[in-house]
Amino acid sequence: MHISLTELERETYKKSPVHRIDGRIKILITLAIIVYAVALPRMDALNFLKLGMLEVYIITLMLLARLELSYIALRFAIALPVGFGIAAFQPFLKQPFIANFTVLYTLPMGFEITREGMLFGAVILAKFLVCISAVILLSSTTSMSELVSSARRMGLPKELALLFTMMVRYLFVFWNMLGRIRTAQKTRCFDIWNKKVPRRWTLEQVGYTISSMFVRSYEQGERTYQSMLCRGYSADAHVYVGRKNIGLSDAFVLSFTMVIIGAAQILV
Amino acid sequence: MHIPDGYIPLGQAAVYWLIAIIFIARSVKWARNDMNEDMIPLFGVLAAGMFVLQTINIAANLLIPVPMLGGVSWHVVGAALTAIIFASPWAAVLLMTLVLAVQSLFGDGGVTAMGANILNMGIIGGFMGYYSFIGFCKLSVKRQVALFAGAWLSMILPALALAFELWLAGTFPLKQGVLLMGTFQGVAGIGEGLMTVIVFGAIIKARPDIIAGDAHSKVSTLKVAAAGAVVFLGLAIAAPFLASSNPDGLQQTASVVIKNEINSVIAPITPIFPNYSIPGMGEKGRVAAIVIGFAAIILIWLGAARLMKKV
Known part of the structure; x- marks a missing residue:
């Protein structure tokens, strides 16, 4: 897709x-x-x-x-x-x-x-x-980061700007993470189209992949948030966007x- | 399920955008204030994860073993799942908005149609998925069954809304749309339901603290009932456009079998809204009659409840 x-x-x-x-x-x-x-x-x-x-x-x-x-x-x-x-x-x-x-x-x-x-x-x-x-x-x-900063310069509200900045920052991290999971599954001959294993088992494996992605991204969010707090982040914080004529x-x-x-x- | 650009006229797209913006604003406020702390950075990161996990393909013939579906696959949406995990439909609205916005860059769903997509998948999917899950929990159904039902409804109701929107846009007839999208999403919803059960079970094992467990029992029954009322009202408003103009089976039989008696018995009782409509107002009258009837039923319910409390 x-x-x-x-x-x-x-x-x-x-x-x-x-x-x-x-x-x-x-x-x-x-x-x-x-x-x-x-x-x-x-x-x-x-x-x-x-x-x-x-x-x-x-x-x-x-x-x-x-x-x-x-x-x-x-x-x-x-x-x-x-x-x-x-x-x-x-x-x-x-x-x-x-x-x-x-x-x-x-x-x-x-x-x-x-x-x-x-x-x-x-x-x-x-x-x-x-x-x-x-x-x-x-x-x-x-690039996606430029899209977000451009939208920020065009007056995107700062909360949404922060959300999109964080999202775009981590899209590639998680994309690679999923890639590693897929490689690991492939090396063990996992294939969703494989008919020789019970369907229930395949469904469960896919479900575990999804929940693993969810928990990992949640935990990454926690770590990132805590390190932002350590560096003085608060609700009034702005994402800095330089001026560009x-x-x-x-x-x-x-x-x-x-x-x-x-x-x-x-x-x- | 993603509506592309050009399917919905600009005026209608603007209306959906307006509704979406109101909900997005409220969901941002929720992430900032209603959680224990400012959760905005965390949700930004999580949205990236949600986007990526929506690219995980699941083979369709895992559900329906039909050889024809050889190469067909679907992916989870996760609106009900996120709403249930964070014990708030606003989480679903926020995450789905972010995911849909980035997906539109990939050509999944249009820019003008994004408002409608957010309305369907984020708002309708999130709210209905969540409140039906709560409703089933209150009926003390097993949690897995409630999860499945919530997730299934979070797929089928957006599909009905989508069919209605495309019909309003003049792009697709309502009856065929409901049948087509309803079947498609009804089947995909089974997958969504199974996945939601598996994923929820895995998350609660790995990180039970993420899941706002006790928050579910605190949701008032009134809110669940209100969500239910919204669904039924929506379906009721759509009903006259879906219903055929021919008399239904029971009426038909009755009129054939007891033509004379039925007239002499029923004729003296004049219904308030004959044929479920207000005369002289056309389809609008039908909708109005349904809304009035619905309000009347709720009033009678409330009255009866009051009386029973006093007794």
Whole structure:
């Protein structure tokens, strides 16, 4: 279901013009694209041109960022089935907000494929594609710690900032911890698909892995909290975030994206 | 279960976000004040662990031995589990919010739809899982059974909410949605329930002090009843949209068999809301009739309870 954290982090540590853009600008760009795509009318064939323009823009940025093609393909391949699920049903459904349907094909058992249903399904899928591309671009060019500090600079409440800072700090620790558990299980030939052992036993082993992860992360939390207390942490403590000015090139990227979105809206 | 972007119109997504933000704010306050100490750093670290343990795959055919499910797997959600361990549904809301936020970076669940996802999995899953566990404990059911039931409900109720949200969004019809998501999550819920029982048992052996053991008995019955009332009211509001317009089996039989008698017997009794609806208000009237009826039943209950106390 997930791409591994290490693969994600490898891409975010590359150096490119896109990676250099300020995190705040990238968050804003991503949100603008997603909100614009979601806000488009649900039944309009022109959507595809507008969304197509945005998609081309995002893919250009991905190429500029020198992301590995196999990595991008893998991320799309993981994400797409999720979005495909409900969109694929649409041609067979009678959407409540559509008055008249044009039946294209009639299938046995009373199923009908309608033109409107196909359009609606395709619009959903196109919106999803653009949104997921924007998220892939953001998450592959910005490290998680930079995302959190950028969100902090944009006014994320300090409690949430602390929560996310701690979470992002320990994600990789626990990811490696789970990796070690998995290696240890593999060396003992443990496999969830193995049919030669009782199912109950396999379920229990998975359950023990989960509870071990839970207890270990809880205990890590306790240790971290106590060492923070030793260093003078209290409820009024702030996570320090240095000031960072938005440069001219950052402002240019932001305005250029707005121009692209505006152009998609006006020209098409 | 994660709703992606584009499935829910922006306006509705904003409403779900608003509800989610209110609950998130309260859950942060809970982590800071209601626990014995400031637990925010600890929960931040634990959220990382929760994210990672959600990547542990569990083969689907461990539950249902069907060869078709060869490569299908699922993972635990843990909303009910965390709520029960920390004896508070706010723990589930907080942890699920953090996990969902990071998951959305991986393409699991959308950004605009995150409010709805938090509402389903964190709020509905956490609250309903926790209070149904408490409810079963109060009925002095065995703890393992209560854990299983709580975890199962924490999967099936979000699925129903999801079906309702997608229907409101015009993306999926309600009846098929309830059937599809309900079946899917009903089966996944069995796995969630089994895992919750195993994991809870293992944690209580390793670190009994983590689990707020006695806190469960202190939860007032009123809160459990309120949670139950919310569920039933929610289901009742959804019911008229789910129900078919054809008369149900009993009515049908009665009208065929005793057509004449039934009219002469029942006709003099005029129901307050004929056909479970207020005339002239359409579907809204049906919902209103159900809400009024529900309130009336609760009032009668409370009245009866008062009377019995006096006697």
